[in-house]
Amino acid sequence: MRDSRAGEESLDSAPREAGGSSVFLAQRTGRPLYSRAFEFERISPLQFEPRDQFEQRQKKLQQIEALGQDPYPREFRWTDTPAALVERYGQTSGPELEAEKREIRVAGRIVSLRLMGKAGFAHLQGSGKQIQIYVKKDVVGEKGFELFHLLDLGDFIGVRGHLFRTKTNELSIWVEELFFLSKALLPLPEKWHGLTDVELRYRQRYLDLVANDKSREVFATRARIIQELRRFFDARGYIEVETPMMHPIAGGAAARPFITHHNTLDVDLYLRIAPELYLKRLTVGGFDRVYEINRNFRNEGISTQHNPEFTMLEFYEAYSNYRDLMDMNEQLFAILAKNITGSTIVKFGEIELDFSKMQRLSMREAIQRYWPGEAGVPPSLAELASPSGAQAATSRYNLWAKQSGSPYAAAKGSLSDGEWTGLLFETMAEDKLIQPTILYDFPTDISPLSKQKPEDPSLTERFEIYVAGMEVANGFSELNDPAEQERRFLAQIAQGGEEMPKQLDVDYIRALCHGMPPTAGEGIGIDRLTMLLTDSPSIRDVILFPLLRPEAGGESSSTTEAHGA
């Protein structure tokens, strides 16, 4: 951490270590504060673009310093934010402002600048809101106006003055004194188109946030969604916990993990693919209602719906089952939609999602429901439940799909009945679930952590919630029979494959042996939920810094390393 009492001579007067590469032309020297000069020595050829402006602004910074200003001052005390002023005085008339004439001190980033001769206007932006300032030479004086001249778009300043309205009736600050706060050595994106290059928006999110209101709103909304979720669960007696991100065994989901290494212990660890097994240990420990909002990491593809690290809310509730959760979810999604967007009807792209009700379908019903008419008579529930029934139905579906050019179900290796059912559902029904839908009764074969249905052990008490064709939640009555759990884990391990655990999580079985209450648990994908509630078509629009390939220019991978041939 940086010392908050920074400002003592030692810190400032020490020449900066060149360290072999600096982007600055001028290196500061060990002169005392306020009288320091720059030395123009090229330290390294590395520079940020645009170079002319970078250099120009460095020169201006020196000139500002020459005016007696600290180039990086430690303190500015403000009385109001731009947002607060707009909020409070947005409707107040000029004469009323004149009558009050309260002294205010406001800070912000300069986002527009109109300078004319001996006066000028600018807009200060703070927390996404802007207020205009008016700077007049007569008022701020020779030096103050000189400082004003040296300001660029992007600089941070503070002002002292009072509110008034201009000829065009815009609420503005009549500036009596200017305070330089920080220099933008690089220019902001273009002022009315903003930043549209998506790559730049993701790589340099800070510019996106400065330039694009829409973007800052999305992330503010994301924060509110998480707040709402915490409120919802806190009000129901849950406690929030944090469980390990580094796991000795990657469990709790079927996914390829990231591998890392701890030096002192000399062990490989996996970045967690799910917090599930740890949270359930906590229900064993007597935390009857727990939740965690945190990251999961899966070493898999990147798409508009997938980022290698993503945020999940997971929660567990003792003495409940999946029916209780389904009911709770209907409430939760409706409340969220209402509180976040103002309505339970939410616009998403070209469609409107209605969160006031959720249709419920069993997986087998969904297959029937979305079975294409041209593919013949849909399979009966009895057929789908019978041995090899799902496989037979899939063959019939594939026959049609291949003829019509639709995606067909391609099985890798031999599948069990439950796997066929899951595959068929994913192939033909999943992307049709546009309106919020609770899909329930998943095959046991693809639900290794769920309790079976007492009347049909081939199915489990598990559901998923689909919205706009995306899976956003996954919950079930948790399997708490240690013998059955061990059997299913061993079956997974025997099955093999990159996505399956390699090792039995013995401690988890031991925990279950100490007794886990009947519990229902669920995970909700926060990123996807945020997409839905902010009308964002890509997951990268709701993740501040989505994973991208590292920028070229540093050590480039292929060219420098490619001597294998």
Next chain:
RNA sequence: AGGGGCGUAGCUCAGUGGUAGAGCAGCGGCCUUUUAAGCCGAAGGUCGUGGGUUCGAUCCCCACCGCCCCUACCA
């Protein structure tokens, strides 16, 4: 991984097989209530990178790099 698209000034975008264009930003000048401020002037580019075709390539061809979209894997 496969298919499609994109890459031109710091930003937003035009454009052409024959010396590269605008607006904004930046620079110099004028301007004391402007607001996409205005007016005058000057500057700014390895047209993603590397090959090839050509008398000549930013443009055509190939490869590579990066990003976006779709499909596959996945939540």
